[in-house]
Amino acid sequence: MKKKTLTWTLPLIGIAATSLFASERLFNFAFKRVNYVPETSADKQKYADAYYAYVDWYQAVSKEKWYLHEHDPKNRMVAEYIPAETPSNKTVIISHGYKGNGETMANFAQMYHRLGFNVLLPDDRGHGESAGKYISFGWLDRLDYLQWIQQVIDRSNADVKILMFGVSMGGATMEMLSGESLPPQVKAIIADCGYSSIEAELTYLLKRQFHLPKYPIEPLVSTISKRRLGYYLGDVTATEQLKKNKRPILFIHGEKDVYVPVGMAYENYAATHAAKRLWIVKNASHAESFWINPTRYQAHVEEFLETYFDAQD
Template sequence: MKKRSWVAVLGTPIALFSATLIASEKLYNFAFKRVDYVPETSADKQKYADAYWSYVDWLNRQPAQTWQLNLDDEANRLVAKYVPAKNTSRRTVIVSHGYKGDGETMANYAYMFHNMGYNVLLPDDRGHGGSAGQYISFGWQDRRDYLGWIDQVCHQTGSQAEIVLFGVSMGGATVEMMSGENLPNQVKAIIADCGYTSIEEELAYLLKRQFHLPKYPFVPIVSFINRHRMGYFLSDVSSVEQLRHNKRPIFFIHGDKDVYVPSWMLKKNYQAAGGSKELWEVPNATHAESFWIDPAEYQKHVDAFLKRYLTD
């Protein structure tokens, strides 16, 4: 009986530890592993479906070019769609898409900037769309990939290029993370719509909200898995720390009803940001809904911000 009791005593924590590891591995694969399709939008966004597909149809009718990075490195090959402006322009916006999306899912923003006279570059991030990569980096590796896209834009439009970095959700966090890099002078402004503070805080928040699970021990284990798979801990992936080094004018947009990336993350990012900064908290907008509520009003705010920092 004593022997069997010791086995039971030891077996329980071992079984619990094993179950936690298995659950953490499943969580990592669910959140970080690429999917080769775009998941359906949330139920509250279905009312915008017809408008969304009309923007996609518009994008597919444009005389677009396919750009690539890392051509000779299949494991790191990246693709983007480039839509030139109606008239020759030195202004280009690089649009960063959201989680498990791709460049095409940003067709509505491409349409808006195209009508404002911009060339538009729509990259597929690592682990998304037509780009290589088995895992999603949540903006961390992408921030450096986008330096390559910036170089291609400068080559395409000349040294007098004026470049805007724009992103929504994960894309918003991506351009926030880019703000801390050594950006060339051609990058004139950044617009971040509903970006998170860090992937560690976002994962912990969603674990609690969606799955009723605590941060510990799951987030540290997932971070360790990511260190093994991708080469960095989740604590490295921080918009806040990158924004502290920002020197470009930056415009933060966020829906005040966002429960996916909560508004306290907006305030934390805004407070951290160096350089000239502005903020627009959109009334009654949920996550990534600010454009859809009133596209004309959204364009008006974006245009007004950019006119302060780009040449006539």
């Protein structure tokens, strides 16, 4: 009897140990900060020259360094502020993508700068010059953006109008932020290719990139997240936050996005009860909507702003 029990027990122990090891590896791969910006996907390499032209502009333009918790190295957050060419009461706060930083949003910074905006580009937790051991995929970042918003208000005149904008993880961050109690100075939100939830995105990528099932890996990764970041993955979703959103919001998503599937855009749009628009960009892959046609992208943004941002007091 004991021999039979041992025959069953040893493989189960091996499976459990393998699952735990794989989950720890996956958590570190996905959530642990890296101190560099990884190369872009192969389908966007063709935009490299255009991208670096925007980076050259970003590096040359006059800007200021802003901080949250400046004198606390473990919690210090860093942002670059680019004032408008002429004094403006319009400010856009831009949220970057996964393992990026403020500089990787140089193309959007230039677009909004040309539209007469002051531009604030934070480095999120675990990214760029900001502190943090782990990437929170937008959930903890949303709390930092509340502080960035307040800093913009404190440093501006009373009638400042704030636009929130983000791409990929940054788009999801803006969606998660939307459910918070936002000050009246925040007039509108634009979210480009944000996911519906961290759990859904991880589960999708487990299957697509690693050919692994949701169970038991996702629950184990979720438990690690709870221990290190303070939340289970299933406890936080963009869709639940969007149900509480009161700001006009524009969703942008690439039709051929295989990193954050386009179905998530429809989920996010359906969850929103505030004024909303959805633009699905034909033939665009993940975070490619701008690059396919920057002029058309700007036109869609301007049309949304004319309706929901510029007309507001």
